[in-house]
Amino acid sequence: MFRKVLFGVLLVLVTTSAAWAQAAKVEFTGIFGWTLADGVSGDPVTAGNGKVYNRIDPNDSATFGFSLGFYLSPSMEVGFLWRRQPTSLEASGSTVTDFSDINIDGYHAYGAYYVGDSKARIRPYCRGASA
Numbered sequence: 001m002f003r004k005v006l007f008g009v010l011l012v013l014v015t016t017s018a019a020w021a022q023a024a025k026v027e028f029t030g031i032f033g034w035t036l037a038d039g040v041s042g043d044p045v046t047a048g049n050g051k052v053y054n055r056i057d058p059n060d061s062a063t064f065g066f067s068l069g070f071y072l073s074p075s076m077e078v079g080f081l082w083r084r085q086p087t088s089l090e091a092s093g094s095t096v097t098d099f100s101d102i103n104i105d106g107y108h109a110y111g112a113y114y115v116g117d118s119k120a121r122i123r124p125y126c127r128g129a130s131a
Helices: 002-024
Strands: 025-036 040-046 054-057 061-072 075-092 096-114 125-130
Touching: 002 125, 025 075, 054 096
Parallel strands: none
Antiparallel strands: 025 061, 040 054, 054 075, 061 075, 075 096, 096 125
């Protein structure tokens, strides 16, 4: 149910974001992609199943999210970015075990500076985020 509601909200926001950007100087961006994930390794540990593990990794998977930004001027924007990577956690060593489904969420405040004319079709920008 949560996914259906989230998809509906995102769909409405995406389809109306152009009107918002004209009236309120707001920018909404939907994010969809693929994330290459990496984990950590350490000293070997013998688990309860008798297997030895020395690494744990989230699996690579699809990512989705959104950003919502407010223009302070025609060239400066501040906003909020959220993304989610639904994945599974995998332990490896003497064997590989996929043992848990997880969601990795990222939340960031960001600032952006846009170069060029605000009415140009393409505008390069520089974006910085705080984690």
